Amino acid sequence: MKSKEEEFNxxxxxxxxxxxxxxxxxxxxxxxxxxxxxxxTATLPHVKYYSLEKWEAEERAKRYNTSRDRVEEEGTTFDFAKDEEEIRKMHRQWSNVPPPTGPLYTKEQLLEVRRVTAERIQAEKLRKMGFTPKESMGVRYE
Structure with missing residues (x-):
């Protein structure tokens, strides 16, 4: 039981x-x-229940866009310098993206969000008093 304890749990x-x-x-x-x-009988619902370590390594490889072989070669060691370089690359990429110009929402959209928020608060107060609010209260339709 010890060898498959993590998978079993x-x-x-x-x-x-x-x-x-x-x-x-x-x-x-x-x-x-x-x-x-x-x-x-190989009828478990997902691959991760067979070998959790292998599945996690494959997921890490997918997440970091690396091959599974590279992850297996590196094993469980962590290269801090390499990680810092990857973070610097990401910061450089994001610093080149221009910030959005103009407002993100129009005045009408902001008023609509305020109205919906107020309705949600009002509906919650009604629920606390024992009333059943309308289903459409606090809902924003687009």
Whole structure:
């Protein structure tokens, strides 16, 4: 059970909607049998339940636009200088983007947002007093 404990706990939490810390040991064994059966028959709902480490490495590779081989080569080491250089590149890219010109919202849009906010506050007060407000209160239609 120790080698697949992380995968099992994740499966228990996400698929079975059970907190692993709150499950009794007999029930835990029963769920683990089901997990292992699904594992052995390759019927788990997602790839991450088979090998969480491998799945996380692939996700990191996707996130940082690198190949999976590069992530496996680097392993779990972290290069701070490289990370700082990537951050500098991102800052340079964003500094070249001109700021938006003019207002983001028109005066009518701002008034509409204020009206909707006031309606939401009023609807919440009505709910607290025990009344049921109209469904359209505090809703903005476009």
């Amino acid at each position: 994740l499966w228990l939490l996400e698929v079975q909607n059970l907190n692993p810390e709150a499950v009794s040991p007999p029930l835990m064994k029963e769920h683990f049998k089901r997990f292992i059966e699904d594992y052995n």
